[in-house]
Amino acid sequence: MTAPVLVVDGLSARIAGQQVVEEVSFEVAATGVTALLGRNGVGKTSTIRALLGLIERAGRVELAGERIDQLPTHRIVQRGVGYVPEDREVFAGLTVAENLRLAERGADATGRDLVAELFPELVQRAGQSAGSLSGGQQQMVSIARALVNRNVVLLIDEPTKGLAPLIVQDVAAALARAAATVPILLVEQNLQVVRQLADTVVVLESGRVVHRGPAAGLLDDDALTTRLLGVHTERETEDGR
Amino acid sequence: MSAPATRIRRLTGAAWFPFALMVVFAGVAAVLPLLAIDIPGVLPGPSYLPGTLQLLALCLVFSALALSYHLLFGTAGMLSFGHALYFAVGAYGVGILLQRTELPLAAAIATTVALATVVALALGAVSLRVAGISFAMVTLAFAQAGSVLVRRNAWITGGEEGLRLDTDNVPDFLVGVLNTRNVYWLALAVLVLVFLVVIWFERSRAGHVAVATRENETRVRVLGIRPFTIKLMTFVIASALAALSGTIYFVLQSGTTPRATSADLTLSLLVIVVLGGVGARWGAIVGAFAYTLLDQRLTALASSDAVAALPDVLRIPLSEPLFLLGTLFILVVLFLPGGIAGTVRRAATGRRTSRDARERLEEAER
Amino acid sequence: MSTVVLLAVTGLGLGALYFLVASGLSLIYGLMGVLNFAHGSFLTLGAFAGFELTRRLGGDSWPAFVASLVLGAAVGAVAAALTELLLIRRLYERHIEQVLVTVGLSLATVALFEGIWGSDPSYVTAPAWLGETTQLLGARIPNDRFVLIGAAALVLLGIVAFLRFTRFGLIIRAGVENRAMVTALGIDVRRAFTVVFAIGGTAAGLGGVLASHYFGYVSPHLGGSLLIFAFIVTVIGGLGSLAGAAIASVAVGVLQQFANFYWGVGDLVVVLLLAGVLLLRPAGILGKKKVQA
Known part of the structure; x- marks a missing residue:
């Protein structure tokens, strides 16, 4: 097995002076999908944002063997980190095309055809303002902004949150396509999607890693899943936010 | 951390410590008019001379004003650019009452402070519809309107000429150059009063909520407290204290000019508080002394023959005290985020506090 | 009628300045x-x-007038870009301290201007045509108003075009919405900071030369007195909204002229308008509630 693409060692993060991630250590494999799981509010989103330097952080983070924990956000991203934030964060006042154009990183932008193929809807709506799209379409824009570039790793935060079941399948299929060429760190509440995509899982509790292992090992063990995630594998509760 | 540093922190952290410090400060300040202390370069002459006392009393008045601003900005995190308005209400209010009514000085001061409270309540309620930078701009706009009113209504304010003190109803012991030391003691008493009110408020439940609101407004809201009420309360108290300082300023200066209403005064206040150290009570007082003395000395320097003889490149900047103060201010913000108080505390305790000061500043924004 | 037209156009000119x-x-x-x-x-x-x-150069020639506009705009741009690079950037993301630094800079520079040019007005000369009037709907309108209104319209169009058609414009529009997300797309948003400062400085520098013709003189306090109204305009229009600023500028300028002429209280009416807007729409005419994590 090749070396992990992302090594996180003792990562801590603070928001407004409060510790939200505490000494988290895990790895993201060089291929496939690593899912970051845990109950609501355990710091999954904060972990991803800390990796990107979007919030105040300390600890060691290596991307493909090189430290990135001292770099500003834009430099980290320029090294080939694609990011799909929680709540999509599309630029509502910009058109779909402008959202994508903004995301293109020069020579890295080799994914235009892939995006057009995965999300034909976005091509049709290129001139429309992103704010006028449905939630599902906005999520496609957000994912497309990451896939339009050639990346070393993708950080994807709750891509199916608040989406209709049919759209969830579209998004999952798109992510499966992406995962064939680039490793992904995925935060996801929907355990069916996790089961479908993830090879490895990392479980956080109160900002710390409490479980690491193959995805199947966790998801097939109902008792363990209930204990760690507070949900049953069959039906997971919808995030109320 | 070393043992002496710990001891210093334990001492300065005690609840009674600020009072003890104030007693020492007020004690020393109170006997100055009876002594002949001269600090060449800092004071214009020995401390018993009316000229020196006048300047020191001005330092005291600005200390009181700066403390009221500290309450607003340092404690509650409200960046106002219109605090001068309330100072001006104090100065002009007492001046007009003394001129137009038969009220004795004490009653005129009390009435003026009450009036300022009402004005602050009304304008504060409107300004607090917004927060952060918008709040700063709106308070600036109101203060500017006040400034325009003063300049336009010369029939009552004296317009650009300013307003003179009508001494008919002022007690004799406060009138005249020879009685400067009595006015000086009055200013000292007012500073002590303002200091006590500020400490009382900061230690009250309302004060704790004000601090909590600065740090995290959402959390306070969750507790079922309306941040608006607490902010308005802080705003009104700070404004009333500023007005009180304004009344004493008027007596001390035997009048006022429209400069008391200008945005420049608020900006000077901001310079004082940041220079002294945001969030530090003593910082406000130290800052006020440093600023007032510096302003006075730099003005003296500007008109000196030595400066006049310099070539233009040096003469022009050196002959503008505000240029030097503005530059100093920029340097303090860039390189000494904790101001004088932060630097002293860092030196005394060996602890890095610039970070605290920085966080305080950021909190003020939200 | 002619008075109304005169007040409207003059107000529009003042609004252009704002x-x-x-x-x-x-x-x-x-x-x-x-x-x-x-x-x-x-x-x-x-x-x-x-x-x-x-x-x-002799102020009454047209080439000198045009050159002074270009120079004013260039000087404004350079001063603004240097301010961003040397002072603001050092305090990245520390907004209150950034404001404090600009406060210090304004105190220091106004004092420096007083040292160099004195605090008395310096009277400007202009091509004779600017001081003459043109008949419009029965009103005799000073020509400099038209120049002001035209210049402000050009600046508005120029900024809109820049924002719409350039990459920096795209970054700026996106950054106004969500600056963190722009950096999370791999863009160094700080370079756009220098650009907006330079754009703002250009408009302000140009506005300075035009203001000196509108009032007939330059004084060290020229900028400060306009700045306060510009603050009011940006709050009324909605912080961060260019269109809001344009609408509010015109509204404030015109209202001020009328209130000044009929009641002599233009400045106060503007502050009342501000209070009214805050009570009804705290975010301003076109402002959105700022969403920040």
Whole structure:
């Protein structure tokens, strides 16, 4: 097995002076999908944002063997980190095309055809303002902004949150396509999607890693899943936010 | 951390410590008019001379004003650019009452402070519809309107000429150059009063909520407290204290000019508080002394023959005290985020506090 | 009728002046969250640069007038870009301290201008046509108003085109919405900061030269007095909204002229308008509630 693409060692993060991630250590494999799981509010989103330097952080983070924990956000991203934030964060006042154009990183932008193929809807709506799209379409824009570039790793935060079941399948299929060429760190509440995509899982509790292992090992063990995630594998509760 | 540093922190952290410090400060300040202390370069002459006392009393008045601003900005995190308005209400209010009514000085001061409270309540309620930078701009706009009113209504304010003190109803012991030391003691008493009110408020439940609101407004809201009420309360108290300082300023200066209403005064206040150290009570007082003395000395320097003889490149900047103060201010913000108080505390305790000061500043924004 | 037309056009001219200041303030605030107190100094510096140039070239010629406009705009741009690079950037993301630095800069520069040019007005000369009037619907309108209105309209169009058609414009528009997400797309948003400062400085510098013709003189406090109204305009229009700033500039300028003429209380009416807007719409006419994590 090749070396992990992302090594996180003792990562801590603070928001407004409060510790939200505490000494988290895990790895993201060089291929496939690593899912970051845990109950609501355990710091999954904060972990991803800390990796990107979007919030105040300390600890060691290596991307493909090189430290990135001292770099500003834009430099980290320029090294080939694609990011799909929680709540999509599309630029509502910009058109779909402008959202994508903004995301293109020069020579890295080799994914235009892939995006057009995965999300034909976005091509049709290129001139429309992103704010006028449905939630599902906005999520496609957000994912497309990451896939339009050639990346070393993708950080994807709750891509199916608040989406209709049919759209969830579209998004999952798109992510499966992406995962064939680039490793992904995925935060996801929907355990069916996790089961479908993830090879490895990392479980956080109160900002710390409490479980690491193959995805199947966790998801097939109902008792363990209930204990760690507070949900049953069959039906997971919808995030109320 | 070393043992002496710990001891210093334990001492300065005690609840009674600020009072003890104030007693020492007020004690020393109170006997100055009876002594002949001269600090060449800092004071214009020995401390018993009316000229020196006048300047020191001005330092005291600005200390009181700066403390009221500290309450607003340092404690509650409200960046106002219109605090001068309330100072001006104090100065002009007492001046007009003394001129137009038969009220004795004490009653005129009390009435003026009450009036300022009402004005602050009304304008504060409107300004607090917004927060952060918008709040700063709106308070600036109101203060500017006040400034325009003063300049336009010369029939009552004296317009650009300013307003003179009508001494008919002022007690004799406060009138005249020879009685400067009595006015000086009055200013000292007012500073002590303002200091006590500020400490009382900061230690009250309302004060704790004000601090909590600065740090995290959402959390306070969750507790079922309306941040608006607490902010308005802080705003009104700070404004009333500023007005009180304004009344004493008027007596001390035997009048006022429209400069008391200008945005420049608020900006000077901001310079004082940041220079002294945001969030530090003593910082406000130290800052006020440093600023007032510096302003006075730099003005003296500007008109000196030595400066006049310099070539233009040096003469022009050196002959503008505000240029030097503005530059100093920029340097303090860039390189000494904790101001004088932060630097002293860092030196005394060996602890890095610039970070605290920085966080305080950021909190003020939200 | 002719009075109404005169007041309307003059108010529009004043509004144009406000817009030249407010556009930069609004863009800078929108993208960076910085309230730029030194913006008035960019304007004053531009005005003095124009004044010095026309004094040397002879102010009544058209080429000198045009050159003074160009020089004023350039000086404003350079001063603003340097301010961002040397002072603001060092305090990245620390907004209150950034405001404080601009406060210090405005104090220091106004004092410096007083040292160099004195606190008395420096009277400017202009091509004779600017001082003449043109008949419009029965009103005799001073020609400099038309120049002002035209210049502000051009600046508005120029900024809109820049925002719409350039990559920097795209970054700025996106950054006003969500600056963190722009950096999370791999873009160094700080480079756009220098650009918005330069744009704001250009408009302010140009506005300075035009203001000196509108009032007939330059003084060290020229920028500061306009800045306060520009602040009011940006709050009324909605912080960060260029269109809001344009609408509010015109509204405030015209209202002020009418209130001044009929009741002599233009400045106060503007503050009342501000209070009214805050009570009804705290976020301003076109402002959105700022969403920040």
